[in-house]
Amino acid sequence: MHNLLFIAFLFTLAATAVAVGGQPVKQYKTAVFGGGCFWCMEPPFEQLEGVIEVTAGYSGGDEVNPTYEEVSAGRTSHIESVQVVYDPGKITYRQLLDTFWRYVDPTDAGGQFADRGSHYKTAIFYSDQEEKAIAEQSRDTLAASGIFSRPIVTAIQPVKPFYPAEEYHQDYYKKNVAHYEAYKVGSGRAGFLEKTWQGRPEKPADIPTDQELRARLTQVQYEVTQQDGTEPPFKNPYWDNKKAGIYVDIVSGEPLFSSLDKFDSGTGWPSFTRPLVKENIIEKKEKKFFMVRTEVRSAGGNSHLGHVFDDGPAPTGLRYCINSAALDFIPAEELAAKGYKEFEALFR
Numbered sequence: 001m002h003n004l005l006f007i008a009f010l011f012t013l014a015a016t017a018v019a020v021g022g023q024p025v026k027q028y029k030t031a032v033f034g035g036g037c038f039w040c041m042e043p044p045f046e047q048l049e050g051v052i053e054v055t056a057g058y059s060g061g062d063e064v065n066p067t068y069e070e071v072s073a074g075r076t077s078h079i080e081s082v083q084v085v086y087d088p089g090k091i092t093y094r095q096l097l098d099t100f101w102r103y104v105d106p107t108d109a110g111g112q113f114a115d116r117g118s119h120y121k122t123a124i125f126y127s128d129q130e131e132k133a134i135a136e137q138s139r140d141t142l143a144a145s146g147i148f149s150r151p152i153v154t155a156i157q158p159v160k161p162f163y164p165a166e167e168y169h170q171d172y173y174k175k176n177v178a179h180y181e182a183y184k185v186g187s188g189r190a191g192f193l194e195k196t197w198q199g200r201p202e203k204p205a206d207i208p209t210d211q212e213l214r215a216r217l218t219q220v221q222y223e224v225t226q227q228d229g230t231e232p233p234f235k236n237p238y239w240d241n242k243k244a245g246i247y248v249d250i251v252s253g254e255p256l257f258s259s260l261d262k263f264d265s266g267t268g269w270p271s272f273t274r275p276l277v278k279e280n281i282i283e284k285k286e287k288k289f290f291m292v293r294t295e296v297r298s299a300g301g302n303s304h305l306g307h308v309f310d311d312g313p314a315p316t317g318l319r320y321c322i323n324s325a326a327l328d329f330i331p332a333e334e335l336a337a338k339g340y341k342e343f344e345a346l347f348r
Contacts, residue, residue: 028052029088031096031131032059032162034079034123034155035104036112039172039180040189041082044103050090055083056172057164060123060157068166071119079119083162089210092302093131097138100124102197106142107150113188125159132156133282137299140279147196213251224325225251225303228295233268236324240264244332244347246276246340250325252301253339254280257322259332260346265312265319270327272320273312276343283308296320 035041038056045054058066061078070076084096104122105112111120124139126132135156143152164170173180184190214222223229233239238247247257247270258276265271275281279299286295286307296305305326312319330338332347 027088028085029093030127031084031086031093032081032125032159033084033096033100034060034081034121034125035100036080036115036120036122037183037187037189038080038082038165038169040184041103042171043173044099045082045084045096048086048091048095048099050087051096052085052087054085055162055164056169057081057083057162059083059125059160059162061160064161064163066163068169072117074117074119076119078163079121079123080165081123081125081162083164094134094138094300094302097124097135101138101142103193104154105192106139106152106154107148109153113192115187121155122153123155123157125157127159130282130284133284134299134302137279137282141299144279217250218325221250221325224323225301225305228304229323229325230306231269231323231325236269238270238324238327238329239268241270241329243329245330246332246335246343246346247322247327247329248340249280249298249301249303249305250328251303252298253328254298254300255340255343256280256298256305256327257320258343258346263313265321267321269306270322270324271312272322273314273316273318275320281305296322298326 033041042054042056045051057080058071058076058078059081061076063070063076063078066076066078071078071080086096106122109121111117112122124135126135139152139154139156142148168175210226213226217225220229220231224231241262242259244259246255246259248255255277256275257270257272261272261274261276263271263273282297282299284295284297286293294308296308297303298305303326304323306320306322309319309321310317330340332344335341335344335347
């Protein structure tokens with residue numbers, strides 16, 4: 001009974017305020033990933049700033065309290081997984097996904113490296129539609145990058161109860177250093193990952209922490225992008241900007257909108273008929289103040305941008321109503337110098 005209660009606690013932690021050391025409650029979230037051998041998936045997440053705890057275990061199946069013997073023998077529908085408890089104020093779900101992709105072979109449908117069997121397959125277990133959208137966008141971005149020549153087969157599916165593995169599996173890389181290092185090499189995982197990612201920067205390091213954002217952004221930029229705020233209409237820098245160029249996320253720099261799709265909506269905020277790069281935009285239904293609206297967020301930076309409405313002009317009939325504080329404007333003549341050369345052709 002105590003074990004079941006502990007599992008239920010972990011499973012619902014994503015929506016629970018957790019008290020730490022008698023201090024005021026803090027909202028932590030959880031994420032569950034299947035990446036083959038869970039010994040190898042604990043270290044990458046545990047080294048990230050903002051990650052509170054990583055637990056090796058089993059998820060994705062229907063059987064209650066599975067054992068390692070049952071899972072490894074293929075007698076359950078579970079796969080080896082890790083559960084990551086993290087502080088969303090310090091690290092985003094997208095950053096966790098970036099780390100996940102970097103430590104698996106997402107093209108292998110039969111297992112991971114020398115580990116064969118359905119219980120070694122890769123999976124991302126999402127807890128809501130926002131996480132699903134972010135996971136699918138990150139998968140599509142990876143597929144378009146050309147890093148992998150084969151199709152990505154990692155499943156993206158709803159989360160199911162997570163069951164912690166036996167104690168001897170927890171932090172195995174610390175308890176049995178020599179065997180763990182030999183296993184990484186012998187299984188083929190270490191060599192594959194080194195070859196695949198050699199020379200490529202660690203994506204999570206490119207995304208600023210909350211502390212860095214507070215130092216870098218103005219108060220209104222931070223309130224809008226990180227706290228879902230709204231700036232005053234007509235009192236923001238881009239609502240009436242008519243210069244040619246593109247608008248990028250103030251946090252991540254990912255391209256979002258173009259001046260070619262900008263129009264005067266009369267609302268006092270920058271308005272666009274469509275995104276410049278559709279994959280960089282996430283749309284999420286939002287219920288606030290007795291209204292249902294569609295929130296717009298950036299995929300990479302996870303910045304709150306504004307909302308989209310269906311009262312816009314042709315050709316789309318949409319109005320992306322965006323906060324200036326969430327944007328940085330790159331003039332057409334500066335695109336190449338600032339790393340956006342691929343968009344120069346739009347303004348010739």
